[in-house]
Amino acid sequence: MIRALELTKRYAGVTALDGVSFEARPGEVLGFLGPNGAGKTTTMRILTGYVAATRGRVEVCGVDFHADSRRARARIGYLPESVPLYSEMRVDEYLRYRAALKGVPSRARAARLDDVTQKVGIAGERRRVIGQLSKGYRQRVGLADALLHRPEVLILDEPTDGLDPNQRRDVLALVAELGRERTVILSTHILPEVESVCSRVVILDRGRIIAEGVPAELQRSHDLIVIARGAAQAIEAALAALEGVTRVEAAAEPDDVARFTVAATRDVREAAAEAVARAGGRLRELSPRARGLEEVFARLTRERAS
Amino acid sequence: MKALVIARRELAAYFLSPVSYLVLTLFLVVEGYSFWLFMELLSGRDTPHGAVMQYFFGGTFLYWLFVMFLVSVITMRLVAEERRQGTIEPLLTAPVGEADVIAGKYLGALGFWAALWLPTLLYVVVLRAYAPAGAAPDAGPIAAGYLGTLLVGASAIALGLLASALTRNQILAAVLCFSVLAILLLVGALGDALVRTGPWAPVLQHINLFRHMEDFGRGIVDSRHVVYHVTLALVGLFFATRALAWRRGA
Secondary structure: OEEEEEEEEEEOOEEEEEEEEEEEOOOEEEEEEOOOOOOHHHHHHHHOOOOOOOEEEEEEOOEEOOOOHHHHHOOEEEEOOOOOOOOOOEHHHHHHHHHHHOOOOHHHHHHHHHHHHHHHOOHHHOOOEHHHOOHHHHHHHHHHHHHOOOOOEEEEEOOOOOOOHHHHHHHHHHHHHHOOOOEEEEEEOOHHHHHHHOOEEEEEEOOEEEEEEOHHHHHOOOOEEEEEEOOHHHHHHHHHOOOOEEEEEEEEEOOOEEEEEEEEOOOOHHHHHHHHHHOOOEEEEEEEOOOOHHHHHHHHHHHHHO | OHHHHHHHHHHHHHHOOHHHHHHHHHHHHHHHHHHHHHHHHHOOOOOOOOOHHHHHOOOOHHHHHHHHHHHHHHHOOOOHHHHHHOOHHHHHHOOOOHHHHHHHHHHHHHHHHHHHHHHHHHHHHHHHHHOOOOOOOOHHHHHHHHHHHHHHHHHHHHHHHHHHHOOOOHHHHHHHHHHHHHHHHHHHHHHHHHOOOOOHHHHHHHHOHHHHHHHHHHOOOOHHHHHHHHHHHHHHHHHHHHHHHHHHOO
């Protein structure tokens, strides 16, 4: 469980974060979405105590960061963006060092190393020098480090950045599994990832939260797909004339059939069926259309810009 | 405890870096040469008499130049490199305090400093083995010389660590460290040489590092010298800790 209250961060006149509040509970994977420079990394860094917020509070499992930063940090596992590691050390050496640093009792260390290296799939790479590992393995070493002290909260900044599609899928599967018993916060700018693993998302733009919710909810809309046989131009005009319809796109299909994508601000299903009939067309299919997160994201960030 | 964990990693990192072996080799060449030089000079017929190790520790500018250079190279990467590589982020987000981080890095560097000087104990062995009966070098002054060198290292490394905590550029850290040490050395030495009377004379005498090592080399362990170096080390470490906290924005 981690809770952020009214986080604000200013750097020399620039407001990187402006009154951001949110909460993540155990068993939840909270996704942080936003264009580059939206404040994702700044948020992650405040949550992990790497930088201090100008204003606002962070609470980790009831421990206030301000009151006891070290105790709060002991409950967090962190994978920083681009995974900085000591390249001259071996994987095993590094993890043993990190375990000692995080206060894992010396008797438990060997078993803990076995456990985390197995979990992230680097059991066979433990003797290798970190500097010679591929990006995917480095990422996993970072994840293993984040898990070493069995933290209740995991914070992962762009965990799939720079990975190939297979590695990306593996890491996401792992994150989803880890999220079952812990609180996970993950940041990314790759939307399909969020759709696949996050139970809730926060969309950040220029230091503010512009949307928050379950991915399916954010994607819900009144948009329709209409497939009809008949004079495409007449049908398109009739649909576009309906109240609440903002945009219609037509695409021709074989046999005098056309497919219309209708963007609407309210429920126009019956009206659309009638409009097709009025224009002399015969309706073949009418279905609701879910917006991709990509679209939601683009619309939200554009709305704020204008 | 956490400081010791960091110190161990830091010390190991020295021995994993090729630069360290370069430093180690250079050190042994220069020190070996200066040992031989003093032996040669002091064993001549019309030369001043004295103990070799006394000159070896601080009798010359060579010693100080090398101390300043070595400490700058040893300390420059301590924090600056972590900042540049970004490894400072996992370090500072682990449940450790800034003081632990600084203390750990300090002890690691001091350990390497001690390891550098360790092989020079062989010179003492050589002196004892070849000295004529009854003329074996006195152990006391030699021990004091090593103590003095450790103390000089203790204060200089703390200042180098502070320099490294202030920047992410190692070269800048090294130059900063070297400059500060050079200023400390010169202010004391030149001041002491130029100002012979007046209220400042005893102060300048006290901070003249040449005098410190001359005393240690003779076997004099002056508590004022010890206090000077310990104080300087604590000041350096305190500000290095503050520099870490300040960079965090706290």
